[in-house]
Amino acid sequence: MNDSTKNVATPPPVPKKKLQMAVYWGAACGGCCVSVLDVHEALFLVLEHADLVFWPIALDTKYKDVEAMPDKSIDLTLFNGAIRNSENEHIAKLLRQKSKVLVAYGSCAHMGGIPGLANFSTKEKLFQRVYKDTESTVNPDNIRPQTSYTVPEGELTLPVFYNDVKPLDKVVDVDYYIPGCPPQTERLVDVFKLIVTGATLPPAGSVVGVFDKGQCDCCKRTKSDNKKIKKFYRPWQIQDDGETCLLEQGIICMGPATRGGCGARCIDANMPCRGCYGPPPDVADPGAKMMSAIGTMIDSDDPMEIQEIVKGVVDPGGTFYRFSLPSALLRRTVQ
Amino acid sequence: MKRITIDPITRLEGHGKIEIFLNDAGGVDNVYFQIPELRGFETFCEGRPVEELPQIVTKICGVCPGCHHMASGKAVDAVFGVQPTPTARKLRELFYAAHYVHSHIAHFYALAAPDFVVGPTADPAKRNVIGVIEAVGAAVGTEVLKHRRYAQEIQKLLGGHQTHVVMNLPGGVSRGLNEEERKGIEEKAKSCLEFAKFSIKIFNDVVLANKTYVDIILNGPYSLNLYSMGLVDENNLVNFYDGKVRVVDQEGKEHCKYAPNEYRDWIEERVEPWSYLKFPYLKQIGWKGFVEGPDSGVYQATPLGRLNASDGMATPLAQEEYERMYATLGGSPVHATLAMHWARLVELLYAAEHLLALSQDEEICGDDLRTPLTNTPREGVGIVEAQRGTLTHHYWTDSNGIVEKANIIVGTTNNHAAICMSLKKAAQALIKEGTPPDQGVLNMVEMAFRAYDPCFSCATHSLPGHMPLEVNFHAPDGDIVRSVRR
Numbered sequence: 001m002n003d004s005t006k007n008v009a010t011p012p013p014v015p016k017k018k019l020q021m022a023v024y025w026g027a028a029c030g031g032c033c034v035s036v037l038d039v040h041e042a043l044f045l046v047l048e049h050a051d052l053v054f055w056p057i058a059l060d061t062k063y064k065d066v067e068a069m070p071d072k073s074i075d076l077t078l079f080n081g082a083i084r085n086s087e088n089e090h091i092a093k094l095l096r097q098k099s100k101v102l103v104a105y106g107s108c109a110h111m112g113g114i115p116g117l118a119n120f121s122t123k124e125k126l127f128q129r130v131y132k133d134t135e136s137t138v139n140p141d142n143i144r145p146q147t148s149y150t151v152p153e154g155e156l157t158l159p160v161f162y163n164d165v166k167p168l169d170k171v172v173d174v175d176y177y178i179p180g181c182p183p184q185t186e187r188l189v190d191v192f193k194l195i196v197t198g199a200t201l202p203p204a205g206s207v208v209g210v211f212d213k214g215q216c217d218c219c220k221r222t223k224s225d226n227k228k229i230k231k232f233y234r235p236w237q238i239q240d241d242g243e244t245c246l247l248e249q250g251i252i253c254m255g256p257a258t259r260g261g262c263g264a265r266c267i268d269a270n271m272p273c274r275g276c277y278g279p280p281p282d283v284a285d286p287g288a289k290m291m292s293a294i295g296t297m298i299d300s301d302d303p304m305e306i307q308e309i310v311k312g313v314v315d316p317g318g319t320f321y322r323f324s325l326p327s328a329l330l331r332r333t334v335q
Numbered sequence: 336m337k338r339i340t341i342d343p344i345t346r347l348e349g350h351g352k353i354e355i356f357l358n359d360a361g362g363v364d365n366v367y368f369q370i371p372e373l374r375g376f377e378t379f380c381e382g383r384p385v386e387e388l389p390q391i392v393t394k395i396c397g398v399c400p401g402c403h404h405m406a407s408g409k410a411v412d413a414v415f416g417v418q419p420t421p422t423a424r425k426l427r428e429l430f431y432a433a434h435y436v437h438s439h440i441a442h443f444y445a446l447a448a449p450d451f452v453v454g455p456t457a458d459p460a461k462r463n464v465i466g467v468i469e470a471v472g473a474a475v476g477t478e479v480l481k482h483r484r485y486a487q488e489i490q491k492l493l494g495g496h497q498t499h500v501v502m503n504l505p506g507g508v509s510r511g512l513n514e515e516e517r518k519g520i521e522e523k524a525k526s527c528l529e530f531a532k533f534s535i536k537i538f539n540d541v542v543l544a545n546k547t548y549v550d551i552i553l554n555g556p557y558s559l560n561l562y563s564m565g566l567v568d569e570n571n572l573v574n575f576y577d578g579k580v581r582v583v584d585q586e587g588k589e590h591c592k593y594a595p596n597e598y599r600d601w602i603e604e605r606v607e608p609w610s611y612l613k614f615p616y617l618k619q620i621g622w623k624g625f626v627e628g629p630d631s632g633v634y635q636a637t638p639l640g641r642l643n644a645s646d647g648m649a650t651p652l653a654q655e656e657y658e659r660m661y662a663t664l665g666g667s668p669v670h671a672t673l674a675m676h677w678a679r680l681v682e683l684l685y686a687a688e689h690l691l692a693l694s695q696d697e698e699i700c701g702d703d704l705r706t707p708l709t710n711t712p713r714e715g716v717g718i719v720e721a722q723r724g725t726l727t728h729h730y731w732t733d734s735n736g737i738v739e740k741a742n743i744i745v746g747t748t749n750n751h752a753a754i755c756m757s758l759k760k761a762a763q764a765l766i767k768e769g770t771p772p773d774q775g776v777l778n779m780v781e782m783a784f785r786a787y788d789p790c791f792s793c794a795t796h797s798l799p800g801h802m803p804l805e806v807n808f809h810a811p812d813g814d815i816v817r818s819v820r821r
Contacts, residue, residue, distance in 0.1 A: 027374055031397025031498045038497065040484045087371060114394040117379035126375040130613075131606045134377060134742045135729065137613065138603045145373075146608045153356035153365045156609040161373060182397065182498055234736070236386055236415075236505045236708055269495025269502060270509040274390065314737060318383050322391075 019196060020075045022054035022066075023105075024095055026088035027115050027165065028081025032106040035182035036078070039189065049196045054095075066094055074098050076195060078105035078178070082115050082326070083166040087159035096172040101201075103208075107181040107276045109168040110207075112326030114181070116165040117318060119325050119332035123163040167327045176202075178209040181276035181323060184262055207278070211260035214280045218260040219267050221245045228299035232312030235272065246272050247297065250312075252319060257289035274322045285329045287320035353784075355762055362768040366759035368784075370612035370751075380741040385414050385712060385732045388741070389503040392728065395745065400499055401434035401490060402721035402746065403728070405576065408503030410728040413596070413715025414736070415505045415708045422701030423507035428576050429520070429693040430493045430502065431719070435575060435686035436527050437486030438722045439679050443534060444479045446785055447676045451542045455551070455782060456775030471537065482530045485523040489690075492516060507705030517700050524691040531687040535656060535680050542676075543663070553664065556764030557672040557783055559757055560585050560627040562617060562634035564749065565641030566720045567592070572649040573641050573685065575720045581644045582617065585629055587668045590617065595718040598727050602744065603632075614752045615744055625756050633756065636724035636749035637787055638678035643668035650692070653685035672757055675786040712736040721746035723787070750787050757783040 023036060033055075039046055053074060054066055077099040083089050096102055107113040118126060132139050149156050168174055178191060187209035194201065202208060211218060223245040233250040240246065246253040246267065253267070254275035261277045279286040294313065300306050313319075321328050354367040376395055380388055389407040393400035405427060412419060419427065444467060453466040468476035487497040493510070494500030502508045512520075542548045551557070567581045568574040580598070582590040593601050604613040605622050616622045616632035623631045634640070648654040660677050661667045693699060716729045724746030731740040761783035766772045772780075 027372065029394050029397040029400070031394070031400065034397045034498055038487065040480055040487075043480075084374060085372065114391060115374045115379075117391075118375055120382065121375075121378045126373075126378040129378045130373065130375055134604070135740075136599055136602055136604050136615070136742060136744060137606065139606045143606045143608050145606070145611045149608045151365075151367065151609065154354075156354060156367055156369065158369065158371050158609070158611060161611075181394070234384060234386060235509075236705075239705075240509075265496050266501045271390070271495060271501040314384050314735070315382060315387075319387070 019050040020053050020073065021050045022074045022077040022095065022099065023052065024054065024077065024079050024081075024091060026079065026081030026092065026109065026168070027084030028106070028108055031182040032078075032080030032108075035106075035180075035185050035188065038185040042189075046192065050192075063091065063094070066091075066098060069098050071097055072100050074100065076101045076103065078103050079109050079168055080106040080182075082108040082112050083162070083168065083171050084115060085159040085161050089162075089171050092168060092172050101175045102168075102172065103176045103178055104168040104174045105178050106183055107179060107278070107323040110177045110179045110327070111278055111324040112165050112167045113276075113323050116167075116324070116326040117322070118165050120317065123161060127161075164332060165326050170326070175204045177207045177278075179207060179259065179277045180209070180262060183209055184265075187261055207259070207281070209261065210277065213260045215255040215258040215260050215262075215264060215273055215277065216245075218262075219245070219255060219264040219273075221267065224248065227297045229297050229309075230299050231309060234314065240270055242270060247293075252294075252313060254286065254290065254320070254322070256293040257283060257286040257320070274319070276323045278324060286324055287316070287328060287330065290320045291316075353758065355766075357766075358768075360768040361766075361770070363759070363762040363766050366755065366762050367609060368751075368755045368758055369610045371610075373611040377741050377743060380730070380738050383738050385411050385730055385736045385738050386505055388728075388730065388738065390499070390501050392743070393499045395743070397498055399434075399438065399721050399723065399746065401431060401494070402719055402726050404494070404500045404503055405431055406717045406719045406721075406726045406728040409577075409595075409717030409719065410715045410730050411503070411505045411717070413717060414712045414730055414732055415715070416710035416713075417506040417706050417708055419507045420701070420703045420706050422511070422698050423704050423706075425693055425696055425699050426493060426508050426512065426704075427503070429512075429690065429699065430490055430500070431576050432686045432690035432693060433486045433489035433493075435722060436531070436683065436690060437483050437490070439683040439686065440479060440486070440530070440534070441483050442722075443538075443676065443679060443683070447679075448537075448541075450778070450782055450785075451545075451548055451676075452537075455779055475537075478530060478533075482527055485527055489520050489523060492520070504705060506708055509704075511702055511704050512700050514700055517694060521691070521694040524687065524694045528684075528687040528691050531680075531684045532652070534683060538677065538680055552671050552673040555673070555779075556761045557757070557786070558670050559635070559672060559753060559760065560670050561753055562590060562620075562632075563640040563643035563668055564634050564636040564725055565644035566718065566725060567645050568649065570649075571646040573645045573647075573682070573720075574649070575686070577719070580718060580725055582634060583644050583668060585668070585670070587643065591619070595716040595727070598716060598718070598729070598744075602727075604744065604748075610751075612748055612751055615749050616752065625752055625759070627756065633752045634749065635753045636720075636746065637675055638682050638722075639669060639672075639675040640724075641720060642678045642681060648681065648685050650685050650688035652688055653681055656681045656684055672783060672786045723747045724749040747787070754784060754787050757787070 077095050104110045127144055131144055145158055147158050147160050191209045227248050229250050231250055235251055251272050253272035255273045257279055258273055258275045259277045259280045266273055275286055283289045298306055298309050352369040352371055356364045358364040389404050392403040392407045395403050448467045452470050491497035494502040562582050562584055564582045566574050566578045568578045579592045579594050581592045584590050591601050601618055602615055603618040604615045606613055620632035648657045711734050712732045714731045718727050726746045727744040729742040730738055732738050761780045765776050765779050
């Protein structure tokens, strides 16, 4: 404050309507909600700018209360978790109706995430394994959880378990995507600041809370422009030197097919990227991108040798689509 | 038949639903605690390279990801028939002690303390962590968040990420510690130990000094006569990371002590058609339904279960507190469900002492981080104590280390039957015939559930400190005749 304004009475702050915000989980682990809480002591600061009107991890609000809210009365909803059952889908539709801006928050809502790996199997196979064949399970009558079951006292119900895992945008329109498993808290804070300061938001459908550059450009390891390798290794088959690009050492790393945003955290811990931030803007399918990246790296012209080298990439499907199977071109295996 | 439906149970880590059926007189007939979700990790772990599982299974739970990472890492070691190097093992334990510190601090202050510091039947608007802070001072609130952050930062440093950690490789870890980092951890550990001692003092001053609370703990409707399970070291002392699983009976006599790869001799799981979550029980005793006593295979695997199943703690201050707890509560084993909160603080003290000792260990900065692998991979079991119960991962692979089958028994799953029974017992004792329950009564029902810190509860991460209940009284034709909320 300079001298000329010193004696001017400060006008009372105009009471600004706080941001009405909701956080919800579908088929999720809770890690996305934890990423929100990892603002630590700044949590109280967030609460100065936002009213959390629905957040099952932390608040009392019930489905019925959300149903009673006027349409579009929630300014911002962060929906984490995939669509695995009928309850997930029902709440996704309800929150779409009540929210001005709906964000797919985290890898599961964005692309299907780890639970989406179940699309390599089927509901029947999954139930058979979990409820019948697991080695500690004793179930001679082959009892399965029922969506409606009558106990002596009355009827008990459970949601319908779907055959396929879906990302959020397969059941409702999504305004923005914040990727990550879980999203980096710092990126969420960036987006939050953008919204509360009233800045112009990017066009609907954008991926936000990310860096402009790709994962490899965020990675501190040394890289050559001309990667050539003769053999792929699994992380335990080789002693990583801690400095050279993991791919150049022959360890499959999803960096080339991944958007920057996490700060290359796993690589900093000497472990390869698995692509939780999803493909970069110009890449439609992370698996196709990885295959082409690997293709250019193989140091051989001999078809037999190439075939041998490629064999070193074990589980390409489960690795290249670790977080993205339900949203990829592949989507699931044929049943 | 009237019924009370609580759906969804909010402030849960995951989804849950409680159905309370009332008889015609208004008393409680039966209670069902349902888990309406399943993701089926056992299935989609199949086909993955086994060394990827420690990173995949953390996504089972974002609240105790470190437990899954450790159990899985140990199972992968077993698949390759390898032991981690001494430094690697200590780094894993260092990480794991921080994981416990973070979780137990948050549970005590955010979930347990509101019932005791503010009061079990207090105004629900005050009965939360904010109310706790008002009662004990804002400085304490800041200390709670600060020490949770310290523990998260230690995990982040060692594991790459504070939530979905990536440190374990077969036979060791991916990253070592330098002296500067070690010093930083040591300072944080010292602070966490002081904070753990302070937490015990709060429990002393607020709970134990209050005769009403001690009476609720010892004589309230919060007691279940169950078997107790926990991981112990070679001296039968509590160990979170390694050892054998010991189960004691209702009198404290050893029922079994098994190595991880023997778990199927002692544990079986049952399927009920009304929940997606299974019900484990003691195989040698058998499933006799939702009943207590030595003839029922239902057991608890909780902080109290762990202390009951052990002969003590491996660190001096925790041992002192362990002795004081049992001296106060009439000797081991204790079956008072609410004593779980005290047991959790004894464990917090142990975790903080262990964290500090490891941070000062001369091998902790070693650079021998991985044991070379020489065996053909095949099959392995890994067990750790998750904060919320004994956690078992079992993998089978082909000779190339590609997973053929996986079986996982998760911490809270152990307690699924016990939680159902605790809820029913509390509801039957507290919801009186002819008098619809008020919010205080409902909270006291809920206290039975909260003591378990179930993994689908948001135990560690909820800001307000109580689980809301909405109770609808249904007339026999299904109409809601009365609704109570808090």
